[in-house]
Amino acid sequence: MFGGISLERYKPLLIASALSAVLVIQGCSTVSVNESSETQEPEQIEPDIAPAEAEPVESEKTYENLWLKACDGYNFTTDQAWGIAYEVLIDDICQNTVIDENSIDIVLGPSVSNEDMDRSMDANVFAHSYWKNFLPEDVEPVTIIIASEKDREWWEATVPEYTTVDFQWFSETGRCWEVSARSACGEKHGIEGSLTGAMVESYMIGTEAHLNGSTWWNDPSHNAPHWYHDVYEYEHWYELLIEGHATLYEIASYQLYENDDWLRMDFAWLARTVDEIKMDALTPEGVMQHLEKCYGIGGSCNHFYYGGGAMMHEKLIIDFGLESYFAWHEKVRMIETSKDAGFIEFKQVFANHYEVEFEQWMSESFAPYVADSYVHYSEVFKSNGDL
Numbered sequence: 001m002f003g004g005i006s007l008e009r010y011k012p013l014l015i016a017s018a019l020s021a022v023l024v025i026q027g028c029s030t031v032s033v034n035e036s037s038e039t040q041e042p043e044q045i046e047p048d049i050a051p052a053e054a055e056p057v058e059s060e061k062t063y064e065n066l067w068l069k070a071c072d073g074y075n076f077t078t079d080q081a082w083g084i085a086y087e088v089l090i091d092d093i094c095q096n097t098v099i100d101e102n103s104i105d106i107v108l109g110p111s112v113s114n115e116d117m118d119r120s121m122d123a124n125v126f127a128h129s130y131w132k133n134f135l136p137e138d139v140e141p142v143t144i145i146i147a148s149e150k151d152r153e154w155w156e157a158t159v160p161e162y163t164t165v166d167f168q169w170f171s172e173t174g175r176c177w178e179v180s181a182r183s184a185c186g187e188k189h190g191i192e193g194s195l196t197g198a199m200v201e202s203y204m205i206g207t208e209a210h211l212n213g214s215t216w217w218n219d220p221s222h223n224a225p226h227w228y229h230d231v232y233e234y235e236h237w238y239e240l241l242i243e244g245h246a247t248l249y250e251i252a253s254y255q256l257y258e259n260d261d262w263l264r265m266d267f268a269w270l271a272r273t274v275d276e277i278k279m280d281a282l283t284p285e286g287v288m289q290h291l292e293k294c295y296g297i298g299g300s301c302n303h304f305y306y307g308g309g310a311m312m313h314e315k316l317i318i319d320f321g322l323e324s325y326f327a328w329h330e331k332v333r334m335i336e337t338s339k340d341a342g343f344i345e346f347k348q349v350f351a352n353h354y355e356v357e358f359e360q361w362m363s364e365s366f367a368p369y370v371a372d373s374y375v376h377y378s379e380v381f382k383s384n385g386d387l
Contacts, residue, residue, distance in 0.1 A: 065099055066119060067126035067257060076259045080376065081369065085314035086261070088322045089252050093130055103128035105143045105196075107158065109151030113207050119217035119257075127224035127253065135231055140198035142227050149179045149206050162200055165193040169204040181208035184216060188223055190230040199230050214254055214263065221253030222246045232333035237342035239298050241332075244309020251310055267307020268377045269386075276300040279308065282375050284367035291362075308370060312362075315369045319361075320354055328353045 071094035077083060104124055128142055143162050147155045152170045159167065167187055169176055176185040183206040194200050201223060211217060225246040228234075234242055247267070254263040271279040277300045281287045294301035301308075317325050331353055335345050347358040354361065381387040 065126050066122040067253070068094075068097065068099070070257045070259075071097075074256055074259060076255060076261070078261060080261075081318065081372065082261070082264065082311070082314050085248075085317040086252055086255055088317065089248070090256050092322060093249075093252065093256070096133055097126060097130040099125060100129040100132050101125075103132045103141055105141050107143060107145045107162070109147035109154050109158075111148040111150035111154075111207065112146050112205060113148065114205050114209055114211060116209075116211035116217075117205065120211060120220065123217055123253065124220040124224075127221045127249070128227065131224045131228050134228055139231060140196055142199045142201065142224075143194075143196050144201045144203070146203045146205055149181055149183055149204070152179075159202070162196055163189065163194050165189045165200065167202045169202070176204050179204065179206075181206040182210070184209040184211060186216075186219060188226065190226075199227050214258070218250060218254050218257070218263075222250035225249050234333060235335070235338065235342050237332075237335060237346040239295065239305055240309035240312045241346070243306050244312050245329075247306045247310040248313040264307065264310070265377055265380065267303055267310070268374060269381065270303035271301070271307055272374075272381075275303050279304045279374070282371055282378060284363065284371050287367040287370045287374075288363055311370050311373060312366055315366050316354075318369075319365055324353075 074090065074094070077087075106121070106124070124144060132139065145159060145162060147169065155170065169185070170179055176183045183204050186201065186203045188199060188201040190199055191197065205211070223246070225248075226242075229242055229245070236242055251261070251264045251267075255261050268279075277290070277293050277297075279290055279301065281290050290301070290304070294304065298305050313325075316328070320328075328350070331349050332346065335342050335349065337345055350356075350358040350361075378387065
């Protein structure tokens with residue numbers, strides 16, 4: 001074991017120094033319990049000599065990524081419209097994910113020992129392996145730096161080797177607010193400031209932190225699409241575009257692993273109860289009015305921009321098919337203008353590809369779809385006594 005993560009499980013390449021240890025995680029590998037995996041021929045034994053009792057030899061153990069395993073057992077169905085989008089999307093993920101040991105580099109602090117990290121590690125390997133299908137062959141891997149509350153000296157010496165970004169985990173102004181054994185915080189930065197040529201993510205994972213909630217083990221499924229966005233220099237040309245795209249895959253990953261669609265409903269609940277501008281619209285007209293209220297102040301509609309954004313991408317898949325949806329992204333990523341000017345080009349790309357004006361599609365297809373979802377969830381919330 002190193003840092004609480006089994007060497008048998010991940011077959012890592014370990015490079016250690018006085019202040020740093022780099023662990024490159026490999027997925028779906030076969031690891032021998034013995035030092036040598038070579039098969040040795042048994043010695044010839046004379047017939048009149050009783051053979052010595054052979055010592056038991058453990059067989060090789062094959063580890064299968066938890067998400068690949070989930071693909072084999074996935075059987076969730078729903079009669080709701082969004083089931084169509086996730087059925088084809090999850091099928092594509094499972095059919096086209098080949099575990100790639102070079103998609104990420106995990107850099108672990110010497111005191112990282114949380115035993116609940118297995119699912120998060122597997123999600124990282126699985127999600128980034130899938131997204132590498134859409135990236136240039138020579139793309140640099142995503143670097144993920146993980147420290148515990150005990151690793152400040154290691155942290156201060158190691159992070160500058162990978163990025164100029166100051167994550168400030170050990171500062172009072174850091175995003176964790178406090179550094180303790182129960183801390184659990186994450187942050188990502190794009191290629192700007194990176195010394196690796198790719199996105200750098202950082203996590204403060206306390207040695208006693210609880211990581212079993214989907215917020216933590218499923219987070220890589222949201223971040224991996226941002227690798228794609230970063231490589232192709234996406235901008236927030238439309239406010240539901242980037243985070244909606246990432247959340248689509250986050251929901252798909254959760255649904256694949258848990259065999260249910262609770263996470264999609266949770267985004268709707270949070271948009272209705274937590275966002276500063278509450279999303280309680282139950283009609284297409286109300287949905288469009290909500291978008292108008294939120295435009296330009298995304299922080300006030302944060303959960304709707306994530307969950308509602310995913311609904312926009314779902315409906316594109318439902319209306320036009322997955323292959324056309326992928327082809328649309330190939331055109332979107334060619335937009336070179338800035339955020340504000342890029343919105344005009346974004347709408348042109350949309351209209352040219354889908355043969356319908358963006359505003360028309362939003363009002364006639366997206367808005368009724370979102371309204372139907374919120375009507376359904378409102379009934380669920382009421383039946384559960386939450387409203």
